[in-house]
Amino acid sequence: MQGVQALSAINSRPTAVVIADQLRESIIIGAFGPGDQINEAQVANQLNVSRGPVREALHRLVQEGLLLSRPNRGVFVQELTVRDVAEVYEAREVIECAAAEIITKMLPEDRARIVDGMRPIIDRMHAPLARDDWAQLGRIDLEFHTALVSSAGNTRLARAYSTLATESLICLSSFPSAYPEPDRVIVGHTEIAELLLEGSMQQLHLALHRHLSLDDYELRSSGEDDALRHGRNE
Amino acid sequence: MQGVQALSAINSRPTAVVIADQLRESIIIGAFGPGDQINEAQVANQLNVSRGPVREALHRLVQEGLLLSRPNRGVFVQELTVRDVAEVYEAREVIECAAAEIITKMLPEDRARIVDGMRPIIDRMHAPLARDDWAQLGRIDLEFHTALVSSAGNTRLARAYSTLATESLICLSSFPSAYPEPDRVIVGHTEIAELLLEGSMQQLHLALHRHLSLDDYELRSSGEDDALRHGRNE
DNA sequence: TTCCGTTGAATTGTAGACAATCGTACGCCT
């Protein structure tokens, strides 16, 4: 009774979590524009559940920073400013570098196992890349980086990072310009994986900085700290 | 109508937040031991509110990592293992170093203002130190470090850190041994403040590592990964 | 004696109704 793939717990997740996942996904793909209000009751009978679980899911997303709650008024999709995007990427670089540093101090065999786990993820980038499917590519991209951080074995860092990963996906849907040129994607990630294997922290630092710094991209949008109007302005 | 100190919003906070704060405080001071179950209904009529807000507060603390939710069974106070404590301190060092690095790159005048804001916090450590009031001292200690991280101006890092700060307080109540000798407390923080002013990142790195590394303290408790029984075993 | 199935209590999960709160728009007074 072991070796069978764990049977993946039946009736797995609480309702509120399922709802939160759906809403998160909806926000990522842009079904709700920044600033839009999300109505508890409305979501509730769209999903055929009562307001309780919905409310719980919404508050969860508020705590993740995706939604903003104005007391007694409702929850609204957080408007990302240019400054927010910069913050997210700065924070990601901090945590990823730390994770990389922890990994480089591991035994070579452990590092090898970690990198071996990352290669298939990079491989899976080819398909969406060929299709110009940026949404899916971004998802796999973040999966790679999440794997990197998780491999460091620090639950706290991993948890903090998962929030940032979600925010990054939203950033991408708001700022397609923040994504590097297609041919850089694969080599960039491969480079990071190789450096992890070699264990040269200095170069990793540089590589991650290149990978996550926004200096190259033209984010200096119209206003200085204006909220992104994100396509359909209102 | 400006320049008056903002009048500090009446009817300040939502009920669930107030409850969450109270519970968090109770956990920190050890009113609930690790592993104890927290009953929604029981808390509810102790506070004369219904289960709704209590439930919301509990889920909030679950997301902070203080409580553990077993679906359909209830929420329990998270049991901190030695490994958990190590994780928390490792993560703290990561974020604090990053914050310090960001600060050292600021203008000298900004750094001066930041450090000036930190000095009064250090001063407030003397009183509880003289009284041997570790709980209060720990609180001010964390206030100092939280101020450090906040000063870096990255909301995401600050939010991640606040969770770690709370966990640290619980660690302290579980492991009094993890706190340095009394006379090191003041000088340790003063040193960090001075180095921030000077802007020498290398020494800051060392100082923060010394300040947050657990190598010196005897945490290798009884079992390897045993949960802490935290005083009153049961 | 050991194992399995059933029953039971306790607690969370969900639903629907009610109350409180906020923003808006209208009307009145100055």
Next chain:
DNA sequence: AGGCGTACGATTGTCTACAATTCAACGGAA
């Protein structure tokens, strides 16, 4: 005409009751 007060609509916040689920204890059969 401008500003103030008041009533209304909409939405969240809170409460009570009910349903679903889990685990543990009990009892019977192999």
